[in-house]
Amino acid sequence: MSRGTQGRVIAPVQWLWIACAASTSGHALAASDLVDGTIADRIFVSGFEYAPLLGTAFSPVSVTEGTPSSLTLTLDNSFAVAAATVTASLVDALPAGLVIASPANAATTCVSGTASATAGGNTLTLASGAQIPAGGSCTVSASVVSMSAATYTNTIPAGALQTDHGANEAPATASLTVTPASGCVPAQLFDDPGFETTDPGTLVNPAWAGTSTNFGVPFCSVNVCGNFGGTAVPLSGVFWALFGGANGLAEDSTIEQTVMIPSSAPRYLNFWLRRGAIGGIGANLVISVDGTTVATYPEPPSAEPFYVQRSVDVSSYADDGSHTLRFHFNTPAGPAANFSVDYVRLECSPGTSPAP
Structure with a gap:
């Protein structure tokens, strides 16, 4: 009889009855007792314990x-x-x-x-x-x-x-x-939605690619760009994206960021827009995903005194793939139009970004 599941393997114990004078249940221990069972088991483990x-x-x-x-x-x-x-x-x-x-x-x-x-x-x-x-x-x-x-x-x-x-x-x-969890994970996809990592000297933003025919990049702070008579300011913080502001000159400017859009939930592009000054000559802001237009914001009949949150449904692009979302402003030469954009987020519900 031997056991070796985990612990010491002991040699057969049948010989032990010869040397033992012990008794159990009123009779002398005999060879017939030394089989797998209570008595034999007790002799077997006496002094030998198995590691757990x-x-x-x-x-x-x-x-x-x-x-x-x-x-x-x-x-x-x-x-x-x-x-x-x-x-x-x-x-x-x-x-x-x-x-x-x-x-x-x-x-x-x-x-x-x-x-x-x-x-x-x-x-x-x-x-x-x-x-x-x-x-x-x-x-x-x-x-x-x-x-x-x-x-x-x-x-x-x-x-x-x-x-x-x-x-x-x-x-x-x-x-x-x-x-992966079902539902909206993560809740917001863009890096630096408020443009606050913009360099105060160069006005280059590390998270958003930007172009401007007249200014190099469209990112601004009041310290660098001014506020255009109060018609162009950030929604909050220090920096914002200012499209326009080139009086008498044609202007073409963009900002864009590439993100992976999960397929687990709908997605909405939520952003704050103020068209604070209008030139009346056809300024226009186009939003696209991978080059396909998803929303257009032309000059309104009159200037907007405040920022208003806008939402664009981009759920058709929620496919676990990478997509480039772009804001593209264009105006011909003439009176300046100022379109200000701030706090841009890619979320699971429309209009869920409160004003920061």
Whole structure:
């Protein structure tokens, strides 16, 4: 008789009856007692204890981004007739990108055990002193979460579970699959929607490509461009995109940015526009996606005293592909028109950007 699942392999014990004078149930121990069963098992394990096994699992094994899953470590002492005591803290270090959720829900069923995990952290710990019951098991658990779609493999190495019966001989491994969340993720797609990373000297913006036939770029601050008698100012902050402002001259100017538009939700181009001065000669602002016009804003009958938020449905381009969204202003030579654009966002609902 031998066992070697995890622990020491012991030689057959049939010879032990010769040297033993022990008795059980009122009769002398005989060779017939030394078979797989209660008496033989007791002789077999006397002085020999098996190191506990260690396992890990996620439930559920697949979740969407931002949805918690329960991580459980199982400490298995099924092969021993005595309880095993954890002699050093058992620490499970989570893979990069996977963290303890909030609430952490750290818990253990191990006798005298203390489980700890901090929301946003990357470890689940069972303190030393916990006991794994004889012939049984106990668990340590916590909630985990990830905001990035991927497959996360949690591995606890051999030797991580230290007990007075020995250490786990095999690593414990489990995988959690995180899939993209349905709905609007992320909620807004453009870099620098308010143009506030514009260089105050050159007026070049690192997130938005810009052109202007008369000024090089269309980005402005009041310190550099002035406010054109109050007809052209930012909605908020320091910088904005000013189309026009070239009195007597033809002007052609653009701003554009290329973004990946997820397919998980509708998308709307939301922006604030003020046509603060009109020249009356056909100034026009065209918005396009990949060169296809999606909206046009000509000169109104009269100048606008305030910014008004506009929304353009671009959901037909929500296909997980990269797309270039462009604002293109053009006016012939003549009296200047001033079209100001600020706080440009690509969101999941029309008109959801409050004035900053």
